[in-house]
Amino acid sequence: MTLTTRPAPGARTARFGRVATAAVLLAVVAATHLLVSGQPIGAIAGLLDSAADGQAEKIVWELGVPRLLTALLTGAALGVSGYVLQATLRNSLAAPEFSGVNPGAVLGILGGLTLGLFPADSAAGALLAALAGGALGGGVTWLLSAGRDPAHLVVHGLLGSALLAGLTTMLLAYQPSRFGNALRWLIGSVEGRVWEHLTFASWWIAGGIALAWACSGLLAVLAPSDDHAASLGLHPALGRAIALTVAIALTAGAASLAGAIAFVGLVAPHVARRLGGRVLTAAVAGAVALAGADSLAQLAGHFLNGTHRLGVPAGVITALAGSAVLIRLGRSQ
Amino acid sequence: MSVMVQDLHFSYATRPVLAGIDLTVEAGEFVALVGVNGCGKSTLLRLIAGLLKPSSGRILLGGTELASLSRRQVAQRLAVLHQTLPPVPALTVRELVRQGRYPHRGPLGLLWESDSMDEALELAGVAHLADRVLDTLSGGERQRVRLALAVAQNTGILLLDEPTAHLDIRHQLEVLELVRTLREARGLTVVTVLHELDHAARFAERIVALHEGRVWADGKPTEVITPQLLADVFGVAGRVVMDELHGTPRCLLDAAL
Numbered sequence: 001m002t003l004t005t006r007p008a009p010g011a012r013t014a015r016f017g018r019v020a021t022a023a024v025l026l027a028v029v030a031a032t033h034l035l036v037s038g039q040p041i042g043a044i045a046g047l048l049d050s051a052a053d054g055q056a057e058k059i060v061w062e063l064g065v066p067r068l069l070t071a072l073l074t075g076a077a078l079g080v081s082g083y084v085l086q087a088t089l090r091n092s093l094a095a096p097e098f099s100g101v102n103p104g105a106v107l108g109i110l111g112g113l114t115l116g117l118f119p120a121d122s123a124a125g126a127l128l129a130a131l132a133g134g135a136l137g138g139g140v141t142w143l144l145s146a147g148r149d150p151a152h153l154v155v156h157g158l159l160g161s162a163l164l165a166g167l168t169t170m171l172l173a174y175q176p177s178r179f180g181n182a183l184r185w186l187i188g189s190v191e192g193r194v195w196e197h198l199t200f201a202s203w204w205i206a207g208g209i210a211l212a213w214a215c216s217g218l219l220a221v222l223a224p225s226d227d228h229a230a231s232l233g234l235h236p237a238l239g240r241a242i243a244l245t246v247a248i249a250l251t252a253g254a255a256s257l258a259g260a261i262a263f264v265g266l267v268a269p270h271v272a273r274r275l276g277g278r279v280l281t282a283a284v285a286g287a288v289a290l291a292g293a294d295s296l297a298q299l300a301g302h303f304l305n306g307t308h309r310l311g312v313p314a315g316v317i318t319a320l321a322g323s324a325v326l327i328r329l330g331r332s333q
Numbered sequence: 334m335s336v337m338v339q340d341l342h343f344s345y346a347t348r349p350v351l352a353g354i355d356l357t358v359e360a361g362e363f364v365a366l367v368g369v370n371g372c373g374k375s376t377l378l379r380l381i382a383g384l385l386k387p388s389s390g391r392i393l394l395g396g397t398e399l400a401s402l403s404r405r406q407v408a409q410r411l412a413v414l415h416q417t418l419p420p421v422p423a424l425t426v427r428e429l430v431r432q433g434r435y436p437h438r439g440p441l442g443l444l445w446e447s448d449s450m451d452e453a454l455e456l457a458g459v460a461h462l463a464d465r466v467l468d469t470l471s472g473g474e475r476q477r478v479r480l481a482l483a484v485a486q487n488t489g490i491l492l493l494d495e496p497t498a499h500l501d502i503r504h505q506l507e508v509l510e511l512v513r514t515l516r517e518a519r520g521l522t523v524v525t526v527l528h529e530l531d532h533a534a535r536f537a538e539r540i541v542a543l544h545e546g547r548v549w550a551d552g553k554p555t556e557v558i559t560p561q562l563l564a565d566v567f568g569v570a571g572r573v574v575m576d577e578l579h580g581t582p583r584c585l586l587d588a589a590l
Contacts, residue, residue: 092422217440221432223421230384231415232486233408233436273423 018277022284029291030068036298037064062194069202070193070257071291071314077205077254078261079268079286080212080279084247086269087219088240091154095266096251099153100160102265104137105130105255106185107168114171114178123197123256127204130252137164138248188261188315190294201257208250213279215243261315263322264289293317334395334410334489334522335360336381341390343376350376352546354390358539360489363516363523365537367530369567372543374526375416378492381524383407395489408436411490412483416498418475420468426478427463430454433485450485456518457481457511473504480511484519491516493525497532505529509536534558534581542566558582564590 034044043056044064078096085094085101096102108129112118118125137160145156168186172179184191212219218239222229226236254261268286275281294314301311341354350373358364366374379385381392383399392399394410402410412433431450454460457480467475476496483491496512497505509532516523527533533540534554542550542557544566550557563571563584571586 090419214441217432217435220424220428221435221440223424225415225419227384227413227415228418230404231382231408231413232432233403233405234440235404276423276425 018281022281025288026072026284029288029295030072033068033071033291033295033298034060034064036295036302037067038298038302039064066194066198067190067192067294068291069198070190071294072287073198073202073205074190074254074258074261075264075268075286075288075290076209076283077250077286078265078290079272079282079284080209081247081250081254082265082267082286083269083272083279083282084212084215084219084243084250085265087223088243088247089153090223090225092270093266094154094157095263096247096254097260097262097265098161099157099247100137100141100164101134101248101251102137102255102260103161103164103168104140105134105252106260107164107171108133108136108252109185109255109259110168110171110182113181114175120181121196123200127201127252127256130256131249134248134252134255137161138244140164184313185255185259187313188259188318189311189313190258190261190290191311191313193257197257201253205250205253208246208253209279209283211246212250215246216279219243219279259315261290262319263326264293264318267322267325290314290318293321296321335393336490336522336524337391337393337396338377338381339391339393341377341380341392342388343373343380343385344388350546351380351387354543354546354548356541356548356551358522358524360395360522361516361520362539363513363525363537364539364541365525365527365533366541366543367527367533367566368543368549372566373546374543375494377543378413378494378524378526382411382413382492384413405436405439408486408488410488411492412486412488414476414479414483414491414493414496416494418467418479422468424467425463426454426459426465426467426470426481429467429478430459430463430481430485433482433487436486449487453481453485456484456515471504472500473507476500476504476508477511480508480515484515489520490522490524493523495526495528497527497529505532512536530558530584534583535576535579554581558584 035041039060040056043054043060082095085096085099086092109126111133112125112129113120118129140163141153141157141160144160145153172182218234221232221234222236222239222243229236229239264286268289269282271285272278272282297312297314297317304312336358338354338356341351343351354377366377368374376385380387394402399407430453433453434450451460454463457477459474459477459481462470462474462478467478470478493512496508500508512523512525513536515521537554539552540554540557541548542562549566550562558573560571560573563569568590569586570588570590571584573582573584576583
């Protein structure tokens with residue numbers, strides 16, 4: 001019997017097409033995001049010219065670009081985290097915000113700030129607090145669902161999330177004067193992040209995404225069932241622990257930058273799978289979704305200018321758009 | 334690769350399931366496990382696959398103690414076709430079959446294509462389905478794809494738990510014929526749980542009948558498939574006739590006892 005080895009014709013072209021599409025999409029979203037900031041086009045174009053150093057250029061470089069990067073990084077982190085959670089917990093409704101991880105991370109940040117464990121502008125402090133809180137949130141969910149089918153974890157994740165949200169509310173009720181500052185963490189916003197916030201978090205998130213990508217095989221083997229994974233040589237519990245750790249790390253990284261951004265982590269993995277993609281597609285989908293949502297948030301901010309002193313947080317847009325997308329997904333299935 | 338089971342006991346909590354099983358399957362043999370639901374045949378398969386820990390007794394794969402092998406080493410020696418493969422959204426045939434390389438190349442190995450995967454797709458006759466989403470395939474096609482995964486795993490032993498369940502008769506035959514083909518092409522040792530006695534008699538060289546946690550009969554189909562087996566193990570009054578064309582016994586079932 002002769003066996004022909006087929007070098008999947010067109011596979012390389014298809015991959016190139018994907019990368020090119022992703023790059024174009026990211027570039028378009030990035031340009032849009034910067035343009036709707038309201039700064040003159042000349043100042044944005046000036047970014048490409050190292051000699052330009054006017055006032056407008058400075059604003060774009062020190063506020064606009066970090067805000068854009070925050071949106072892209074946070075979106076990518078949430079997209080990948082959601083992808084990992086959905087594959088590992090075998091539930092397409094699993095998401096950072098429904099697994100106790102995201103509410104835990106927010107509770108960690110607010111708790112840390114309230115107790116004065118770290119200064120309000122400390123990026124590393126926020127990340128550590130988000131990590132501790134996220135691990136606590138994931139742990140609560142884990143304990144609630146101990147010994148049950150991982151697919152049921154989402155129900156317990158919702159319970160755990162509600163519990164943690166309740167704790168956060170208690171924390172705020174205890175010190176109502178802090179409510180204004182807490183709002184950005186509760187709703188989720190990418191505004192007001194500067195380069196200092198980004199340096200550490202960007203490495204953290206990039207590392208997390210790289211790890212998740214390296215775990216692609218593990219996620220694939222784990223996705224159908226524990227028996228399937230075990231028969232292919234992976235200890236299901238060990239694989240799940242590794243994957244969930246990566247998801248918690250990424251969610252904490254996202255929360256430390258932008259607080260509780262909802263729905264990106266739920267919807268981006270769906271988009272990625274529909275496009276036949278995996279971890280990296282989920283990253284791009286999440287990044288595009290949040291940067292796009294923040295562009296809308298900035299536009300809405302301009303319209304409300306004068307009536308409202310604060311900008312519109314991106315978290316509001318993702319919550320609205322995300323629920324609309326989710327209803328569509330639910331109906332089409 | 335041979336499979337040896339010595340004085341194997343197993344209980345779920347307090348309910349004993351297997352009470353002293355001795356079984357030796359030589360390399361390259363095709364053995365069918367038969368018996369009523371709950372007789373322990375699937376449990377025995379899971380024990381051999383290392384997915385359950387025996388209460389006592391030993392299992393040897395190719396002469397090596399199963400308990401001394403890591404999960405991954407076990408997966409390099411035996412492939413398992415479980416009764417069901419739960420659906421995974423958007424999983425393609427190619428992606429599933431590629432997972433057969435996991436035990437050999439580890440998690441990072443799946444990021445790149447491999448030649449042995451194409452070979453497995455060809456051998457199982459599913460190369461034309463490679464880019465289809467698994468959930469869109471028929472039951473028969475899905476079983477062929479899952480057999481391609483087992484081939485890609487490149488093991489000496491293949492364990493199957495009711496591979497023909499929920500298939501229509503044509504696909505039942507197709508799947509068992511494919512198992513026979515793969516066994517010949519790869520020199521596989523095959524141990525399969527089968528519900529249909531006629532299929533067991535037709536495709537297996539040896540039938541092991543389990544009853545109440547013990548081996549009730551073990552031998553060639555003509556030796557094992559008897560009216561007494563039908564009565565004592567399955568609780569059915571029946572006759573056994575010879576199928577002249579294939580030289581295998583066939584059951585004619587008359588009444589429940």
